[in-house]
Amino acid sequence: MQTQAVIDHIVGWLKDYAATARAKGFVVGVSGGVDSAVVSVLTARTGLPTLLLEMPIRQKADQSGRAQAHIEDLKKRFPDNVQGMSINLTPAFDTFAATVDVDEADYPAKQLALANARSRLRMVTLYYYGQINGLLVTGTGNKIEDFGVGFFTKYGDGGVDISPIAGLLKSQVYQLAAALDVSQSIQSAPPTDGLWDTDRTDEQQIGATYPELEWAMGVYGWNTPEDFTGRQREVLETYTRLHQAMQHKINPIPVCGIPPALLAP
Incomplete structure (x- = not known):
C-alpha cells in the first residue's frame, strides 16, 4: 500500500x-x-x-x-x-x-x-x-x-x-x-x-482475529467453509455467519411497495 x-x-x-x-x-x-x-x-x-x-x-x-x-x-x-x-x-x-x-x-x-x-x-x-x-x-x-x-x-x-x-x-x-x-x-x-462493563476484546466477541477475518473476506464468495479444514474452516464459518446476519445493517430500509390499484381513489 x-x-x-x-x-x-x-x-x-x-x-x-x-x-x-x-x-x-x-x-x-x-x-x-x-x-x-x-x-x-x-x-x-x-x-x-x-x-x-x-x-x-x-x-x-x-x-x-x-x-x-x-x-x-x-x-x-x-x-x-x-x-x-x-x-x-x-x-x-x-x-x-x-x-x-x-x-x-x-x-x-x-x-x-x-x-x-x-x-x-x-x-x-x-x-x-x-x-x-x-x-x-x-x-x-x-x-x-x-x-x-x-x-x-x-x-x-x-x-x-x-x-x-x-x-x-x-x-x-x-x-x-x-x-x-x-x-x-x-x-x-x-x-x-x-461497550461492556467487563473486558471484552473484539477477538473474544467475534471469535476470530482481524488477520483471520481479512483472510476470510478475501476467500468469501470464492470458497465455502467445506473447502477448508481446521482453523481456516472455523474462521470462514464465523465470517460467513456474521456477514449474512449483517445485511440488514448495510442494505436500504425495506419499503413496502403498495400496488397502484390499491392507492387509486
Whole structure:
C-alpha cells in the first residue's frame, strides 16, 4: 500500500466533501482505539475545524487515558483547528438503564441491548455537537467491521455522515497509524468496542482475529467453509455467519411497495 498517497487522498476527500456539504469541519468520537485515532489525525490534517469528543460510559481507565492523551497530543500538533472535549455520559446512561430496567431472566438479550444503547447515546451526542457547530459526524469503522462482519451498532457508531477509512482493512489502518505518529500505546492496545462493563476484546466477541477475518473476506464468495479444514474452516464459518446476519445493517430500509390499484381513489 502507498501509505502516504492513501493519507493524502483521504485528507483531500474529506476537504472536498466538507466543501460540497457546506460544513465547517468534523466531529470525531475518540475511544482510545486505533481506528478513531487514525480518523482524528486525518480530519485534523485537513486544516478544517475538528472537534474531538471522548464520551466515557463506565469506561475503563486505560481506555479513557489513551483517548484523553491522544486528544491532548492532537491539540498540540494542530493548535489552530483542533479542539477536544470530554463528555461524561455515565450519568445519562445510568438513568436510562434504570428507567428501562427489566429482569434479565425474562429478557436474555438485555445486556446486549444496553451495550448497543451506549453506542447510540454516543451517536446522539456526536450529532448534537455536530449540529450546533456545523460539523460532519465522521465515522471510524474499517472495512472488516463495516462491510465484513457488521461489528458495529446500527444507528450507533454506524450512524455517521461520512466514513473515511471504511475502504481500509484493519492491517492497513495500522499502517496509517504508524505513518501518522499515533502513540504506541494506542497501536498496541487490544481492539475493543468498550461497550461492556467487563473486558471484552473484539477477538473474544467475534471469535476470530482481524488477520483471520481479512483472510476470510478475501476467500468469501470464492470458497465455502467445506473447502477448508481446521482453523481456516472455523474462521470462514464465523465470517460467513456474521456477514449474512449483517445485511440488514448495510442494505436500504425495506419499503413496502403498495400496488397502484390499491392507492387509486
